[in-house]
Amino acid sequence: MKRRQWFAFSAAGALLLSAGAALAQSYPSRPVKLQVPFAPGGTTDIIARVISEPLGKSLGQSVIVENKAGGGGIVGASETARATPDGYSLGVATVSTTATNPAINPKTPYNPLTDFTPIINIAATPNVIAVHPSFPARDYQGFVNELRRNPGKYSYASSGTGGIGHMLMELYKSMSKTFVTHIPYRGAGPALNDTVAGQVPIIFDNLPSALPFIKENRLIPIVVAAPQRLASLPNVPTFKEVGLEPVNRMAYYGILGPKGLPKEVVDKVHAGTVAALKDPAVRRRIEDTGSVIVGNSPAEFAQQIKAEFDVYKKVVDTAGLKLD
Known part of the structure; x- marks a missing residue:
């Protein structure tokens, strides 16, 4: 490399370093x-x-x-x-x-x-399937039995098409051989509001946003995606426990x-x-x-x-x- 070019590159490098330091x-x-x-x-x-x-x-x-x-x-x-x-x-x-x-x-x-x-x-954060209190089941086995008895009868809310709630529920449906209609929303807030109001019977949501409603018994937790059972939901099984480990994310x-x-x-x-x-x-x-x-x-x-x-x-x- 020519001496003049070397000095030019050195000067450019020094300028970049000084600009980075100033930033x-x-x-x-x-x-x-x-x-x-x-x-x-x-x-x-x-x-x-x-x-x-x-x-x-x-x-x-x-x-x-x-x-x-x-x-x-x-x-x-x-x-x-x-x-x-x-x-x-x-x-x-x-x-x-x-x-x-x-x-x-x-x-x-x-x-x-x-x-x-x-x-x-x-x-x-863990994820959770929860249902409105009017849903005719309050535990996992009752939930999956109800879905299998009535394919297409129920719908579920998610934070949006392609979101984690949508994808995990679709994976769950394929593995559990059930069919539930997807209702996408523009975020978990609106999806939760309609589920709590009973407009949609099921939601797949992140636990932090759903937990306050679960604690108030306005939503019933069915199954969670978590490494182990949660201290806040000790009676709710994980997807791994019910034989669906790929959904346990x-x-x-x-x-x-x-x-x-x-x-x-x-x-x-x-x-x-x-x-x-x-x-x-x-x-x-x-x-x-x-x-x-x-x-x-x-x-x-x-x-x-x-x-x-x-x-x-x-x-x-x-x-x-x-x-x-």
């Missing part, structure tokens, strides 16, 4: 948006609002939660993918937006493995940004989230929802996203699942 020192200099790709009231919204205030304190700027529902999370996730990679527009990553929806929907306008910068997985809620997010920004948001998760009050609020704190590294979260996408892509291909 690390100045970021954030204004409020940061944390996009929730679902309507208010669901688990994604709950986790985002629990973490936003302490994360904002760690960063020294407000972290503002914004909801952008639609397409089972695709609309909001697409907005995050298209955002300027400067750290001021982040999003909450879920299994629905980074695994199940892209796995089942070939028209998803982003690649979950290449169009985002994973930062941290905040928490993992938890959800996750993490923070990501658009691709190309500078490492300095990633490191700062990651450190701020880890600091927030060390606060006993924050941990308690998350764990009280039935969730498990994760707080992994950006590389570990990226590997987790890929692993979940691969699992659901195989589910879609094996079961021949199609969009409604």
Whole structure:
């Protein structure tokens, strides 16, 4: 390489390093948006609002939660993918937006493995099938027997087509040889509202958003997707216990940004989230929802996203699942 070219490359490298250092020192200099790709009231919204205030304190700027529902999370996730990679527009990553929806929907306008910068997985949560109290069964065996006796009679609500509730219920249906009609909503909040009101008899939802209604006996839990029985629902079996281990998958809620997010920004948001998760009050609020704190590294979260996408892509291909 010629001496002049070497100096030019060295100067360019020095400029990039100094720009990165300056960004690390100045970021954030204004409020940061944390996009929730679902309507208010669901688990994604709950986790985002629990973490936003302490994360904002760690960063020294407000972290503002914004909801952008639609397409089972695709609309909001697409907005995050298209955002300027400067750290001021982040999003909450879920299994629905980074695994199940892209796995089942070939028209998803982003690649979950290449169009985002994973930062941290905040928490993992169980999932639950619950029914309205008017449903003629209150335990798993009665539930599955009722569905088999009356194929097509019942419907179930989910947070949206291609979401984790939709995909897991469809997998459950194929494995249990039952048929229930899917009613997709623009988020878990609206889906829960209609199920609690008796408009839809069944819901497959993340536990944190359904648990308050279960505790009030406004919903009856039937079976959970969790590593073992939950302390909050000791009498409710897991899918593994009823012989359906492939359905026994938890959800996750993490923070990501658009691709190309500078490492300095990633490191700062990651450190701020880890600091927030060390606060006993924050941990308690998350764990009280039935969730498990994760707080992994950006590389570990990226590997987790890929692993979940691969699992659901195989589910879609094996079961021949199609969009409604």
